Amino acid sequence: MEGAWRGGGLDKEEVERYARQLVLPSFGVANQRKLKESSVLVVGAGGLGSPVCLYLAAAGVGRIGVVDHDHVEKSNLHRQVLHAEDQVGTHKAVSASISMHRLNSTTTVETHVDGFRPKAALKLVEGYDVVVDASDNPATRYCVNDACVIANRPLVSGAAIGTDGQLSVYNHGEGGPCYRCVWPDPPASGSCQRCSDHGVLGVLPGIIGTLQALETIKVITGIGECTSGKLLMFDGLCTGFRTLKLRGRQASCAACGPEATITRDTIAAYDYEAKCGGPMHDRGEGACLKVLGKDRRVSCSRLSERMEEAVGRGGDRDFVLMDVRPRPEFDFAHLPGSVSLPMEDLEEAASGGEGAGLGAYVDNGKDVLVVCRRGNDSQVAVRRLEEAGVANAFDVEGGLQSWSQTVDPTFPLY
Structure with missing residues (x-):
């Protein structure tokens, strides 16, 4: 007789959908009903x-x-x-x-x-x-x-x-x-x-x-x-x-x-x-960390201006652009002319005090603009550079995410 069947609280659609669970001896209709409820x-x-x-x-x-x-x-x-x-x-x-x-x-x-x-x-x-x-x-x-x-x-x-x-x-x-x-x-x-x-x-x-x-x-x-x-x-x-x-x-x-x-x-x-x-x-x-005051931070737009000014001088930059992200991140995307110094390497270079070990990266006559992914690690890095005697270090506010959003939309967000 049509419709004369019982499904333990499950309808035809449910029996057909969950059949492979229902036939398990350790599972069965009672447990399927528990899931349903x-x-x-x-x-x-x-x-x-x-x-x-x-x-x-x-x-x-x-x-x-x-x-x-x-x-x-x-x-x-x-x-x-x-x-x-x-x-x-x-x-x-x-x-x-x-x-x-x-x-x-x-x-x-x-x-x-x-x-x-x-x-x-x-x-x-x-x-x-x-x-x-x-x-x-x-x-x-x-x-x-x-x-x-x-x-x-x-x-x-x-x-x-x-x-x-x-x-x-x-x-x-x-x-x-x-x-x-x-x-x-x-x-x-x-x-x-x-x-x-x-x-x-x-x-x-x-x-x-x-x-x-x-x-x-x-x-x-x-x-x-x-x-x-x-x-x-x-x-x-x-x-x-x-x-x-x-x-x-x-x-x-x-x-x-x-x-x-x-x-x-x-x-x-x-x-x-x-x-x-x-x-x-x-x-x-x-x-977003707030480690530094506004006087120790520069915007991405200002960084862009300084990069363009350097081009006008034949490529002579009056700043060092230091990228403190991990090396794999630097390898797949970085700004032109930036120098890679991951955080752990920066700490090792700065641990000698008074800038010891940083000579390969820091020119005392130039500002050091520090960039990272989102503007957090770069603030910590600026503070560490200051402790090591680098007085002219500045954080690039918002990092490379901000750069992509405000300066160069072709730079990948990740």
Whole structure:
């Protein structure tokens, strides 16, 4: 008789779509229904968030929230497979929603375009069953963790940089530690690497993000054994995994301990960016350092004028243009006539005091104009040159990103 069949709470479309999961003896219809009835918040729609969002939508998670603050840039595309060339300039959360709906129109996708902020963190987290941290900075990681602890939500956390990655599930299971139990103190300012500054092989966040999606499915359904209380580490160069046992919940933890200081009443006012020494996203107020006064900085337009003036003098420059980016960045794009002196080499050259070792780069009769990618390292470099006795060093404000935006649009942004 037509229509006389039962699907364990799934309709014909769902049975056909998820058949390859449903036939697994360890999975079955009951767990598929759990996915359908569940909700997941993904913090970050970048390299890690891309496979998380795609695989959770494909697996049949009923409702997925995507939190991000940034827009798609060309430099994202080698690793952030949620997005495509025609989505450059689109808000990442919106772009993610488009891609997820294209893959599975039955999944409800909610976009949160203001990023993850302390004032809204708890309300965001409480609206979902599981939270996935796919962010790339300590301030956001600590904020996400604290909100999860207060709201009693499991946290699936991943990280990828260079050719390495790691993964764990926090605040889940009996005695399962939270992120702060394992990492009670944020890293020193400037010591935590980000993909935008230090690079990442495109496939690496794909590997870790896919594992985050797997762990999320295991947390929701209860199948298998998730990585609560363990840290999974991946070395991409040798294709090797190793698992470390983590210590359990700590009574001294500021988030989950019996005398926690980060609570429902205090989280909104907690200054994560100050505590962690960096912004919660690239567009944050702390994204640009303010180490120097205006008298020690020159604009990109003024640098351009001085370069043109030198051409009028037959190429004789009255300044040295010092590029303090890492050598690989200098090699693929630099301004004409600039001298490469990466930060670590500058520090070594300046360590002798009074400019010792800097003679090959500094002419005392000329200004030293220091440039980097975004105008942060160059300020630190100017301060170090001053300490080494170079009195006429100046920062090029905004760095090469500003140069591309205000002087020469052919210079690549990355």
